[in-house]
Amino acid sequence: MDTTLQDPLVGQVLDGRYRVDARIAVGGMATVYRALDTRLDRVLALKVMHPALAADGTFVERFIREAKSVARLAHPNVVQVFDQGTDGSYVYLAMEYIAGCTLRDVLRDRGALQPRAALDILEPVLAALGAAHRAGFVHRDMKPENVLIGDDGRVKVADFGLVRSVDTVTSTTGAVLGTVSYLAPEQIEQPGAADPRVDVYACGVVLHEMLTGEKPHDGDSPAIVLYKHLHEDVPPPSALVPGLAYELDELVASATARNPGLRPYDAVALLAQSREARSRLSDDQLDAVPPQAASVAHDRAEDRTSVLPRALSVRPLPVDEDGPEPGAGILRTSRLESGPPLPPRRRTRPPGRVYALVAAVLLVLGVGAGVWYINSGQFTKVPPVLEKTEAQARDRLEAAGLEVGKVRHEYSDTVKRGTVVSTDPEPGARIRDNDSVKLVISDGPETVEVPDVQDYRLDKARTALKQDGLEPGMVTREFSDEVERGSVISTDPAGGTERRAGSAVAIVVSKGSPIDVPDVTGESVEDATADLEEAGLKVKVSSEEINSADVDKGAVARQTPEDGTTAAEGDTVTLTLSKGPEMVEVPDVVGDSVDDAKAELEDAGFEVDEDRGLLGLFGDTVKKQSVEGGESAPKGSKITITIR
Known part of the structure; x- marks a missing residue:
């Protein structure tokens, strides 16, 4: 059975803008749908909080916190949040x-991954978390389910629902947040602790x-798993995958140290360790297929160019038995004659086969010289210097017999100021002794000043932010008596604040002065439309109709939003009309006992009134009913039974 068809939101339009097309996933806090933004004509994901939780301020605050946190992270490996709002009981x-x-799908289908694939997934995740850590946030719920892998190969981190500021401690009254298999020991001992190293630990487990x-x-219960996190080190991966490179064991051990003081201080530091570990691994180590893999993956061996030296065999050239010597440089014993030898005939040019032989000899000599040159110690590898200071990089390069070439600086969001961003040639590349290596040193993130765009129209504000090197972030709308509808009330961060270039700036836009939605239930469509439009609201009549025992057919039975709700000028109120009361067949209870008659009528959806009169004070049999059995009456209406 298709459960999507039973979802009441599928096919609906939320907030007059987002058409819900299909349900993607259901979680403990929200349901995710594929939807269409009818204003911008783009497909997006709509995360809708379960209506039962929308009344809980704690859950709503957490939900909105996710939106605000992600809106400040303009990073290619973080799932973007475009908008946040409410529509009736729906918060989205x-x-x-x-x-x-998700990465969980990949692991379920493929089992263990090749080291190259694992690092190709880990490093974008660390880049995303590094941006969050440097912005002052901790994810706190890293796991394979929250790593999305697009059909185009992009890796994105999702679900910042448990995100917290680094300097914030959550009051959880002892509850442990997150998924037990990926919790750091300090999260178990001190629930609510927010430190980038809890994300580092989770990434090590992943x-x-x-x-x-x-x-x-693992264990038979969550309590056993939590105990192991507290008292047992994460085993080295090579214990399960023999032959796995030591550098990978070292990387996992560093990230999952039970003492947080021994871990990298944030995801940026772990990313540097991951890149350095990768630079020390050979292609064979990176592409090794683990025995736990569900299927043997293509190792791309034929995609890499290989030079296989081999001995060259030189075939002897043929000799003309009836002619002269084959040419200069080729020594051959002449035939014995009875008289003096005849002088050789002169040729105007050497024969072509002599050229071929000379070329072959030169080729042999060239190959031999090349092999000698390569094996004579004239080449070395560029040592790993990423994330090292310029002085440390110089020392390593000089120790390897290399010189430091041109040094230039560039801004970097992920590499610490004063340390190496990249080298040319890159670490691990083969290079001649005494050659130079160019260095790129980080100047840290580029910072710009947020422009003051208060009272700007939204499109003008977005343009101003982009011109100053910033990204327009999530747009929320609030009521304002001072700022014109559609203009900017404020930004987060505020104008004049210094932020790194490319950061997202959240924008609050005015919805204008608030309007109290009038109650139009029970009115005709014409009267209801006139009242709402007079209040400055738009009207939409739903194609759906509902039964109502209290409202006449064709009148307004329900309105969304309801009366008493505050709306903005130009907002839409949806009217649902009445089909009148639901008609139900009345059961025949004449001759039944009073108790049986009442039970049968109430089960059919009616209210029951007893008429005993003087003669029925002590009777127990129904002699008459106000609506005869077999006829129809509105569900919920009253049926009177006469007792004698």
Whole structure:
């Protein structure tokens, strides 16, 4: 049975803008739908909080916190949030739609991954978390389910629902937030602690799972798993995958140290360790297929060019038995004659086969010289210097017999100021002794001043932010008596604040002065439309009609939003009309006992009134009913039974 068809939101339009097309996933807090933004004509994901939770201020605050946090992260590896709002009892986020799968799907289908694939997934995740950590946020719920892999190969981090500021401690009254398999020990001992190193620990567990196909700690109950996180180190991946490179064991051990003080201080630091570990691995180590893999993947061996030296065999040239010597440089014993030898005939040019022989000899000599040159120690590898200071990089390069070439600086959002962003040639590349290596040193993130766009129209404000090197972030709308509808009330961060270039700036736009939605239930469509339009609201009549025992057929039975709700000028009120009362067949209870008659009528949806009179004070049999059995009456109406 198609459960999507039973979802009441599928086919509806939320907030007069987002058409819900299909349900994608259901979680404990919200349901995610694929939807169409009818204003911008783009497909997006709509995350809608379960209506039962919308009345809980704590859940709503957490939901909105996710939107505001992500809106400040303009990062290519973070799922973007475009909008946040409410429609009646529905609280929603409009988010970037990623067509693809989760890392959990990949692990379920493929088992353990090749080290190259595991690092290709880990590093964009760390880049996303690094941006969050440097912006002052901690994710706190990293797991394969929250890593999205698009059909185009892009890796994105999703679900910042548990995000917290680094300097914030959550009051959880002892509750442990997050998923037990990926919790750091300090999250278990001190629930609510917010520190970037809890995300580092979770990423180490995820890397272990990608390399081995298994979680490092398992048990028959969550309590056993939590105990192991507290008292047992994460085992090295090579214990399950023999032959796995030591550098990968070292990377997992560093990220999952039980003492947080021994871990990298944030995802940016772990990303640097991951890149350095990768630079020390050979192609064979990176492309090794683990035995736990569900299927043997193509190792791309034929995609890499290989030079296989081999000995060259030189065939002897043929000799003309009846002619002269084959040419200069080729020594051959002449035939014995009875008289003096005849002088050789002169040729105007050497024969072509002599050229071929000379070329072959030169080729042999060239190959031999090349092999000698390569094997004579004239080449070395560029040592790993990423994330090192310029002085440390110089020392390493000089120790390897290399010189430091041109040094230039560039801004970097993820690499610490004063350390190496990249080298040319890159680390691990083969290079001649005494050659120079160019360095790129980080100047840290580029910072710009947020422009003051208060009272700007939204499109003009967005243009101003882009011109100053910033990204327009999530747009929310609030009522304002001072700021004109459609103009900017404020931004977060505020104008004049210094922020790194490319940061997202959240914008609050005025909805104008608030309007109290009038109550039009029970009115005709014409009267209801006139009242609402007079109040400055638009009207939409739903194609759906509902039964109502209190409202006449064709009149307004329900309105969304309801009366007493505050709306903005130009907002739409949806009217649902009445089909009149639901008609139900009345059961025949004449001759039944009073108790049986009442039970049968009430089960059919009617109210029951007893008429005993003087003669029926002590009777127990129904002699008459106000609506005869077999006829129809409005459900919920009153049926009188006469008792004698």
